[in-house]
Amino acid sequence: MRSSNQVFAGLGTTIFAEISALALQHDAINLGQGFPDDEGPEELRRRAADSVMRGPNQYPPMKGMPELRQAVAAHNKRFYGLVVDPDREVLVTSGATEALTDTLFALLEPGDEAIVLEPAYDCYHPIIKAAGATPVPVTMMAPEWRLDVEALSAAFTDKTKLLVVNSPMNPTGYVFSERELKAIARLLETYDAYAVCDEVYEHLIFSGHSHIPLMTLPGMRERCVRVGSAGKTFSLTGWKVGYITAAPALIDVIAKAHQFVTFTTPPAFQMAVAWGLGQEDAYFTGLRQEMEQRRDLLGDGLRDIGFDVVESGGTYFLTTDITSLGFDGDDDAFCRQLITQAGVAAIPISAFYGDSKTAPKNFVRFCFCKQEDVLKSALDRLRHWQEKRQAA
Numbered sequence: 392m393r394s395s396n397q398v399f400a401g402l403g404t405t406i407f408a409e410i411s412a413l414a415l416q417h418d419a420i421n422l423g424q425g426f427p428d429d430e431g432p433e434e435l436r437r438r439a440a441d442s443v444m445r446g447p448n449q450y451p452p453m454k455g456m457p458e459l460r461q462a463v464a465a466h467n468k469r470f471y472g473l474v475v476d477p478d479r480e481v482l483v484t485s486g487a488t489e490a491l492t493d494t495l496f497a498l499l500e501p502g503d504e505a506i507v508l509e510p511a512y513d514c515y516h517p518i519i520k521a522a523g524a525t526p527v528p529v530t531m532m533a534p535e536w537r538l539d540v541e542a543l544s545a546a547f548t549d550k551t552k553l554l555v556v557n558s559p560m561n562p563t564g565y566v567f568s569e570r571e572l573k574a575i576a577r578l579l580e581t582y583d584a585y586a587v588c589d590e591v592y593e594h595l596i597f598s599g600h601s602h603i604p605l606m607t608l609p610g611m612r613e614r615c616v617r618v619g620s621a622g623k624t625f626s627l628t629g630w631k632v633g634y635i636t637a638a639p640a641l642i643d644v645i646a647k648a649h650q651f652v653t654f655t656t657p658p659a660f661q662m663a664v665a666w667g668l669g670q671e672d673a674y675f676t677g678l679r680q681e682m683e684q685r686r687d688l689l690g691d692g693l694r695d696i697g698f699d700v701v702e703s704g705g706t707y708f709l710t711t712d713i714t715s716l717g718f719d720g721d722d723d724a725f726c727r728q729l730i731t732q733a734g735v736a737a738i739p740i741s742a743f744y745g746d747s748k749t750a751p752k753n754f755v756r757f758c759f760c761k762q763e764d765v766l767k768s769a770l771d772r773l774r775h776w777q778e779k780r781q782a783a
């Protein structure tokens with residue numbers, strides 16, 4: 392048999408799918424994969440259902456329903472003061488994953504380098520490689536996960552076409568500071584490079600932090616592709632509605648990729664998300680407050696049990712350094728044992744590095760976008776497991 396594409400043939404299933412399957416098999420509480428364990432806001436679901444019954448249900452416009460493109464433009468203005476043309480500067484996609492794929496395919500060519508800050512969300516590396524380009528990893532500094540500006544400067548070359556910036560960052564929960572974003576902006580200008588800004592957690596941002604889109608910094612409007620996701624902003628991860636904001640020259644070429652990746656996104660979901668983006672401030676503050684409470688519930692509980700919890704400024708996730716638990720093995724072995732012995736699933740951070748040899752092996756990611764009683768049960772299980780270990 393002829394060989395298939397080596398980028399994809401060489402990949403396993405994602406760590407999220409693997410850990411979720413193990414959690415199911417062992418009846419473990421799943422604090423691994425990042426998805427809320429409720430059905431999401433009722434009003435959005437009702438609007439999507441009404442829209443399905445009323446129509447349209449045939450192919451919507453390739454760039455997205457006008458209502459959603461207008462809502463994305465208005466959202467940019469309302470939250471960040473960005474003036475965006477809904478017809479020329481917005482593209483609707485089937486989730487942020489498609490938005491990232493379209494963007495990387497549209498911007499990268501063989502010979503290009505794309506800088507990826509690690510630990511990194513798992514789709515960046517394979518898509519960059521599938522586009523024929525080379526991912527260049529730069530490691531964020533553990534345990535706070537800050538940006539190493541010197542290492543980033545050293546990674547830029549004349550071949551650097553773009554940098555992927557994910558803030559708030561999955562898996563670390565790190566929110567980039569204005570100082571870091573300014574340093575990034577300087578480098579992008581010096582090397583005439585683009586930034587792919589994965590901002591899917593823009594509304595999951597906690598006290599003491601604020602989300603600054605890189606695109607709002609001077610000189611960055613034309614260089615940034617800003618990606619959002621209704622999955623995260625409305626706790627509806629299965630809907631897969633994403634949106635891109637970028638200058639017309641970038642949107643035009645990204646839309647060329649989009650027209651052959653999915654072409655369009657279900658119109659009923661687009662209509663519901665268009666309504667959702669226009670909700671009162673109370674919705675957005677409520678979401679962030681609720682998630683912050685859950686972060687605190689899980690973080691405080693884990694700390695009590697003996698985990699070394701790193702502060703999370705945003706996202707669905709917090710990371711813990713497991714060194715203090717005295718476990719004999721790496722993060723992957725730890726997570727597997729946690730599923731079978733404690734009945735709780737979490738994700739090893741080393742899975743978020745392109746080269747596992749250079750990855751730290753002492754951090755684990757827990758997801759807190761779950762019902763409070765689920766988080767409490769998980770903490771009970773972990774406490775019990777730790778007490779047994781200490782007694783042994």
Ligand code: PMP
Pocket residue numbers: 425485486487488489512557560561589591620621622623628631632633
């Ligand atoms: N980027 C990051 C950092 C994510 O955590 C996710 C969530 N899976 C995505 C992109 C993909 O979002 P979507 O489900 O909208 O494709």
Ligand code: GLN
Pocket residue numbers: 405407408423424425426561
């Ligand atoms: N973004 C989710 C996470 O980090 C996973 C999405 C997926 O399974 N692809 O947990």
